[in-house]
Amino acid sequence: MRYLTCIILAFFLCFPPLKAQAVNPVIYADVPDMSMIRVGDTYYMSSTTMHLSPGLPIMKSQDLINWEIVGYAYDRLAENDAINLIDGQSAYGRGSWASCLKYHEGTYYASTFSSTTGKTHVYSTEDIEKGPWRARSFTPAYHDHTMFFDDDGRVYMIYGVGDLKIVEMKEDLSGVKPGSEERVLIENASAPAGDNIMLRAEGSQLFKVNGQYYLFNICWPREGMRTVIIHRSDKLTGPWEGKVGLQDLGVAQGGLIQTPDERWYAYLFRDNGGVGRVPYLVPVRWEDGWPVLGVDNKVPEMLDLPPQKGLMPGIVASDNFNRKKESSDLPLVWQWNHNPVPDYWSVRARKGFLRLTTERLDTSFVSTRNTLTQRTIGPVCTGTTKIDVSHMRNGDFAGLSLLQKNYGLVGVKVISGKKYLVMVSTENGKAVERVRIPLAQNTVQLRINCDFRDQADTATFYYKVKGKSWRPIGTSMPMPYTLPHFMGYRFGLFNYATKESGGYVDFDYFKISDG
Incomplete structure (x- = not known):
């Protein structure tokens, strides 16, 4: 018996059990246009649900892999015929699009824009999981914008398609700062991917790392695939230098997130047929001041992160509709x-x-x-x-x-x-x-x-x-x-x-x- 035990011990010393890992896609469900932050050890993510109510979902994770819905920034985007399905009008494919999620000096901000309302919508709260959310809106609707709080206390939005623009905002993001005018930040931001572009640069997300600014976008070359474009600059005003950040499997559009142990990932998504647009994580290393995405420039199947526990009940869930008196009428998955x-x-x-x-x-x-x-x-x-x-x-x-x-x-x-x-x-x-x-x-x-x-x-x-x-x-x-x-x-x-x-x-x- 002692001999057998020694053999078993020797086997495990030579061949230790494989560590369980997460796999891509991280969430095998329709969670597009992600925007992600980390506050302490907790990650929060917003996404797009367009014509659905409530909207602008907020999700939470402790490990970047296993997520649960903890709330929505709004119950009803607006009251008009399209979003109310009245007189033959609808908001299918519209409603609210790509959101931006930020945390600044104790306040969480979630913003979006809508062709259904023609406005930019900004929601804020001190408690991202319980709310309540304060709602502000203004015209125009800034397409695929990112909010950005700079170190000098000034607040901006970067937005647009192709020629990316910037405008300074009021401190509470209730509108454009008086006297501020929009200007072009980067002309033809698709240029690093070539001249033959089907979808010009959009989906802006701006980050500041070690004093440098990094602007992430997506573009789509003809006869190519969805592509990550990254621009960097020492100053927000430029000049900006751009390059292709990733071109693999059509995984693109998103930004950067850092773990508490100082590892970096890019959160992106992929068009995946009928199930929708599904989130991926891609490891990032830094080289000559640039974030380098992927493993040998490829999206890995396996990730050195905790394995998935499944999407139930955090993202979807069964429901017997049996409610206690004090419980909410509908769980957040609906x-x-x-x-x-x-x-x-x-x-x-x-x-x-x-x-x-x-x-x-x-x-x-x-x-x-x-x-x-x-x-x-x-x-x-x-x-x-x-x-x-x-x-x-x-x-x-x-x-x-x-x-x-x-x-x-x-x-x-x-x-x-x-x-x-x-x-x-x-x-x-x-x-x-x-x-x-x-x-x-x-x-x-x-x-x-x-x-x-x-x-x-x-x-x-x-x-x-x-x-x-x-x-x-x-x-x-x-x-x-x-x-x-x-x-x-x-x-x-x-x-x-x-x-x-x-x-x-x-x-x-x-x-x-x-x-």
């Missing part, structure tokens, strides 16, 4: 498609259920209000719900969805007073009913499986009635990423009316799994 109508949804009307009540007539799923959504996640995931359709009215359609321009639906439709199980997908921009099955009961379970492996981007749909096993319904559906929505596919719970309003559906639960 977002509404556009601004919700509070009087027509409830998790209190029936204990343990989400109730969606129709409040008007709609012509399509994408014009419907009060669709409750969560991200899909890769490489594979499943969303499941159970609905009680006892109180649907003629012309109603309710169930489980995949939200994007080319959407997919599985649910119950009432036609001439009779209930049917229906699967719908879109083809050439038009919704097509693929199958219709008579339904003789008032409860049904619905499921959608998503496969994003190797960008397969395929969804399959299922249903289950009492006493039966799961059965497929309709056809498999491709999930292409489209610019009109500019967002990865999201699961959604929906109910809308086409004939008469006032019907309602009770959702018993929503379950999400990574299998």
Whole structure:
């Protein structure tokens, strides 16, 4: 026995167990346009969710790898027809775009801009996890801007496309400083990537390291890929020197973050098909005053950081809709498609259920209000719900969805007073009913499986009635990423009316799994 123990000990001394590592992408879900800070030992990150409410999500991590949503900078971006889905208008692909997150003298700032409002929006708080957030806005909407607090106490925004501009701001970021005028900071900032550019430099993020200024941008050469551009200068006013920072896998747009033990990483993202734009981390070393991104100029698959624990429940989560009196109505993983109508949804009307009540007539799923959504996640995931359709009215359609321009639906439709199980997908921009099955009961379970492996981007749909096993319904559906929505596919719970309003559906639960 002693001999065997010695052999085992010798084996482990010669071949120590491999250290668990994180893998790229860091978050296999739609978390684009990241802006990141570290305060003490805690990292915070903001992202883009455009036409969803609440918006401008704030996420938290202790290790750069495992993240959880801790809040939103705003509940409702604005009140207008587009963001409220009124009179045929919508904010799909717009809403609020690339945010910027900063911490300065005890205050957190999160900013964004919006073509839906035509404004730049700035939110601030002393408690990033609990709020409340103060809201300020002004015109114009500064495209892909970065806030920057310089050492002399002055505050700036850098923004624009191609020719990058700078303007000095009021100290509280409530608007442009009186007497300050915008000026070009860097002409043709795409130049380091060549002359044949499809997407000119944008996505500005500015950092100051050891007294030097570093401006990160993205551009896209024709017949090339999304590319990181870095400019540096001894002075904010210039002159600026630029170079290509990274050109691999299309991983680009973001900035720099330093760990407490003084390691550097670049946080970036990649267009990854139907699941959306997914975050990557890339190691950074410093050489001749420049940040050098990647390992041999490549994005590594493995990272010398703690391994992922999974995206549940920090980024997505199941929900049984059973609320205690003191608890919030919805966990932070949920977002509404556009601004919700509070009087027509409830998790209190029936204990343990989400109730969606129709409040008007709609012509399509994408014009419907009060669709409750969560991200899909890769490489594979499943969303499941159970609905009680006892109180649907003629012309109603309710169930489980995949939200994007080319959407997919599985649910119950009432036609001439009779209930049917229906699967719908879109083809050439038009919704097509693929199958219709008579339904003789008032409860049904619905499921959608998503496969994003190797960008397969395929969804399959299922249903289950009492006493039966799961059965497929309709056809498999491709999930292409489209610019009109500019967002990865999201699961959604929906109910809308086409004939008469006032019907309602009770959702018993929503379950999400990574299998």
